[in-house]
Amino acid sequence: xxxxxxxxxxxxxxxxxxxxxxxxxxxxxxxxxxxxxxxxxxxxxxxxxxxxxxxxxxxxxxxxxxxxxxxxxxxxxxxxxxxxxxxxxxxxxxxxxxxxxxxxxxxxxxxxxxxxxxxxxxxxxxxxxxxxxxxxxxxxxxxxxxxxxxxxxxxxxxxxxxxxxxxxxxxxxxxxxxxxxxxxxxxxxxxxxxxxxxxxxxxxxxxxxxxxxxxxxxxxxxxxxxxxxxxxxxxxxxxxxxxxxxxxxxxxxxxxxxxxx
Amino acid sequence: xxxxxxxxxxxxxxxxxxxxxxxxxxxxxxxxxxxxxxxxxxxxxxxxxxxxxxxxxxxxxxxxxxxxxxxxxxxxxxxxxxxxxxxxxxxxxxxxxxxxxxxxxxxxxxxxxxxxxxxxxxxxxxxxxxxxxxxxxxxxxxxxxxxxxxxxxxxxxxxxxxxxxxxxxxxxxxxxxxxxxxxxxxxxxxxxxxxxxxxxxxxxxxxxxxxxxxxxxxxxxxxxxxxxxxxxxxxxxxxxxxxxxxxxxxx
Ligand SMILES: Nc1ncnc2c1ncn2[C@@H]1O[C@H](COP(=O)(O)OP(=O)(O)O)[C@@H](O)[C@H]1O
Ligand SMILES: [Mg+2]
Numbered sequence: 001x002x003x004x005x006x007x008x009x010x011x012x013x014x015x016x017x018x019x020x021x022x023x024x025x026x027x028x029x030x031x032x033x034x035x036x037x038x039x040x041x042x043x044x045x046x047x048x049x050x051x052x053x054x055x056x057x058x059x060x061x062x063x064x065x066x067x068x069x070x071x072x073x074x075x076x077x078x079x080x081x082x083x084x085x086x087x088x089x090x091x092x093x094x095x096x097x098x099x100x101x102x103x104x105x106x107x108x109x110x111x112x113x114x115x116x117x118x119x120x121x122x123x124x125x126x127x128x129x130x131x132x133x134x135x136x137x138x139x140x141x142x143x144x145x146x147x148x149x150x151x152x153x154x155x156x157x158x159x160x161x162x163x164x165x166x167x168x169x170x171x172x173x174x175x176x177x178x179x180x181x182x183x184x185x186x187x188x189x190x191x192x193x194x195x196x197x198x199x200x201x202x203x204x205x206x207x208x209x210x211x212x213x214x215x216x217x218x219x220x221x222x223x224x225x226x227x228x229x230x231x232x233x234x235x236x237x238x239x240x241x242x243x244x245x246x247x248x249x250x251x252x253x254x255x256x257x258x259x260x261x
Numbered sequence: 262x263x264x265x266x267x268x269x270x271x272x273x274x275x276x277x278x279x280x281x282x283x284x285x286x287x288x289x290x291x292x293x294x295x296x297x298x299x300x301x302x303x304x305x306x307x308x309x310x311x312x313x314x315x316x317x318x319x320x321x322x323x324x325x326x327x328x329x330x331x332x333x334x335x336x337x338x339x340x341x342x343x344x345x346x347x348x349x350x351x352x353x354x355x356x357x358x359x360x361x362x363x364x365x366x367x368x369x370x371x372x373x374x375x376x377x378x379x380x381x382x383x384x385x386x387x388x389x390x391x392x393x394x395x396x397x398x399x400x401x402x403x404x405x406x407x408x409x410x411x412x413x414x415x416x417x418x419x420x421x422x423x424x425x426x427x428x429x430x431x432x433x434x435x436x437x438x439x440x441x442x443x444x445x446x447x448x449x450x451x452x453x454x455x456x457x458x459x460x461x462x463x464x465x466x467x468x469x470x471x472x473x474x475x476x477x478x479x480x481x482x483x484x485x486x487x488x489x490x491x492x493x494x495x496x497x498x499x500x501x502x503x504x505x506x507x508x509x510x511x512x
Contacts, residue, residue, distance in 0.1 A: 007363030011349070014356045083392070084347040088406065091311045092364045093337040253274060253305070253314040 004094045008102030012076070013109075026110060027117045030064045034118055037184075038126050055211050057128040059183045061118045062210060065111045066144040066151075066203060067174050072107030073100065073152025074170045078159045090255055096246060100156075104149045111145060133210065136219040140206055143224065146231045147202045151177075153238040157245035163254065182207045202230040262289045264414050264446040265310065270319035272305055272470075279305045281470040282319065287414075287463075290444040292436065294457045294478075297467035298498035303450040306467070307416050310448070311341055324413055337365065342407035343418035347399045350392030354383070354402060357391060358409065365410035377405040382431060396423040404432060408439075415439070417449035421456060429453075433460055454478075454490035466497050474503045 016022050037060050044053045076099070080086045089099075119130040133140065155173045159166045180190070180197055181204045187195050198204045205227035212220045249255055265287040272280040280302040287293045295303045308314040310321055312329040321328040323335045348357040355374065362370030378387075381401055391399060400423050407415060415436075421429040433456065439445040451457055457464055458478045466474040466481070474481050474497070478490055485493050485503055497503050 003363050003366045007360045010356075010363070011352070011360045014353075014360075015351050019351075080349070083350040085349040087313065087341070087343070087346045088348065088361070088403070090313055091336060091339075091341045092361065093333045093366075094364055095333060247315070250313065250315045253272075253308070255313050256304075256308050 001095075001098060004092075004098050005102045005105070008094065008099060009105050012072075012079075012103070012106045026068075026113050030060075030114050030118055031121055033064070034060055034121055035125075038122070042126065054126075054128055055214055056184050057122050057126055058130070058133070058210050058214060059207060061115055061122060061130060062140060062144060062207065063178070063183050064118060065115050065141060066148045068111040068114050069104070069107035069145045069148025070152040070155065070174050071170065072110050073103045073149050074155030074159070074173065076103040076106075077156050078164065078167060078170060081159075081164055087256060096243070100149075100153065100242075103152070104145075107148060107152065108145055111141075111148070115141070133213050134217075134219075136209065136213045139219070139224045139228075140210060143202060143206050143227050143231060147206075147227075147234060150231060150234040150238045153235075153242045157238070157242040160242075160249050161245050161254070163257075177201055177203075180204070186211060200230065202227040202234060205230070263287065264289045264291075264324055265293075265448065266320075266322040267306075267310070268320045270306070270309060270321065271317045272302075272309060272314065273317055278470050280309070280316075283467070283470070283472050284319075285465055285472065285475070287446050287448055289413075289446055290440050291462045292440060292447045292449070292460055294461035294464040295448060295450045295467065296452075296454075296457060296464055296494065297473075298494075300469075301467040302470040303467055304418055307341075307418050307448065307450065311339070311416060312336070337410070338412065339414040339416065340365075340407040340410055340412035341416045341418075342400075342403040342420055344396075344400045344403075344420060344422035345418065346403060348391050348402055348406060351390070353388050353390055354378075354385060355387035357402075358405060361406050362409050367409055373409055374405075377408045380408065380435060381405050397425060397428060400424060401428060401432075404435075408435075411443065412445065413443075414446045414448070417447065419450050419452065421451060421453065429456070436460060452494075454494055458490055466493070466503065468497050468501045473497055473501070 037056055041053050041056050080089055122128040122130065130137065151173060155170050158169050180194060181201045182198060187198050187204060187208060190198060205223045209220045209223045212223070263286045267286065268284050269282045270280055271278065271282050283306065295306060297303055305314060309316045310323065310328065312332045315329060324338055326335050328335050352360065358374035358377070359370050362373050367373045381404060383401060383405065385398065391402065400420065404420060421432055424432060436447055437460070440447065461478055463476065464478050464481060465472055476484065482490050482493055487493050487496065493503060
């Protein structure tokens with residue numbers, strides 16, 4: 001089991017060894033995002049004379065952790081399709097859960113690199129210090145990773161089912177939930193109906209938690225606990241969905257064909 | 262001992278049947294050819310044997326284990342290569358063989374990778390990206406991959422389809438060597454009837470998802486009273502069946 005997981009982690013890491021464009025993707029694109037929002041924040045701060053807008057920078061860094069984790073798990077099947085390696089992988093003795101675990105590890109590595117890079121940039125450029133979050137960073141980071149994997153599993157299943165045609169889903173799925181999960185503004189900014197809806201996403205509680213830490217300094221453990229339980233529910237749901245999709249895809253013979261009905 | 266036993270295997274895609282209740286078996290160390298026109302169901306059959314596609318009815322036993330119930334035990338001990346599948350194009354030769362050796366939990370993966378490369382006489386630099394290789398070179402590497410775990414049963418889907426005659430001959434020699442030295446069972450498809458006659462202990466002709474002829478290549482040819490296996494193939498492709506010469510005489 002360890003040998004197979006190591007094999008797959010290496011399989012994704014070897015790509016980074018050579019590809020500057022992929023390394024750029026890890027640091028450069030998120031940095032552009034940070035620049036745009038950073039200047040928006042600075043401007044808003046001037047206009048409103050409020051420090052609350054600074055929290056937006058925290059939102060960007062944390063959102064990117066979720067996004068990277070989601071991408072690593074969600075894009076793995078797609079990557080194998082691109083390079084014509086799907087069949088070889090599925091006739092090897094690797095179990096689906098080992099495959100997922102290896103992509104989750106890759107997601108962890110990617111998220112760590114991006115978050116570190118962004119954290120440093122946010123400090124240097126905007127004097128926003130992620131370390132102000134203190135010990136709360138650990139549960140925030142961990143929970144975002146877990147939820148990223150859960151959503152990534154869902155994306156992966158859709159790509160298994162619909163093939164390369166579903167490529168854009170890997171990019172879109174995270175943004176489908178972004179408006180509701182209080183990344184840049186508190187839940188209270190949402191209309192009442194949406195406020196209730198926002199509660200079902202673990203990351204809503206994470207972003208709320210982040211703001212509360214930056215505000216008061218104390219870690220909102222209750223909020224973290226709710227987020228943890230919700231993440232477990234999501235993982236169960238998307239994990240089952242993935243397993244069922246794999247069975248369905250095998251019965252339709254889709255693993256072996258590039259285009260899907 | 263039988264390595265592969267297939268009983269009454271059915272597969273429908275939607276309403277169209279691709280494989281219609283076929284049964285066959287392969288002895289240990291046997292080279293069995295799955296032959297037949299395009300769309301006959303050869304690839305679908307191999308994919309079901311490997312658990313890539315699930316079957317609707319019937320049963321598959323490989324090395325005495327049920328497929329797909331014992332999927333991972335089986336997959337650990339078999340392997341697959343096809344002219345239509347490639348190793349990851351964004352890895353180098355060395356990297357991808359290393360990754361697959363680890364996936365099959367092979368001891369000393371780097372050493373084993375060099376062994377299989379030598380066995381297939383691949384003399385490309387290990388740093389070459391697989392995506393930059395020619396179709397034939399990719400196929401050859403895929404066969405290297407398929408040998409990494411010293412499979413007891415080897416499934417090959419048109420393994421020689423894009424190879425030049427020289428390399429195709431080498432591949433045939435290797436397959437014979439595998440059978441002789443390790444008793445590897447090989448189930449393979451090919452459209453080259455000469456190759457089939459040289460290599461296969463037994464052949465199964467499929468047409469529209471059903472078995473229409475089976476036996477040693479010589480038996481099949483003699484029974485049909487046709488001059489060559491190529492003619493047998495053409496007859497099956499056009500008529501969808503092969504009448505026994507006995508039937509013909511009765512008419
Ligand atoms: N995933 C699939 N969905 C629908 N039809 C399929 C699928 N895979 C194969 N088929 C059909 O099944 C039949 C047998 O195909 P195949 O096994 O690839 O034939 P062969 O390998 O003998 O050329 C063909 O008619 C093909 O169109
Ligand atoms: Mg075929």
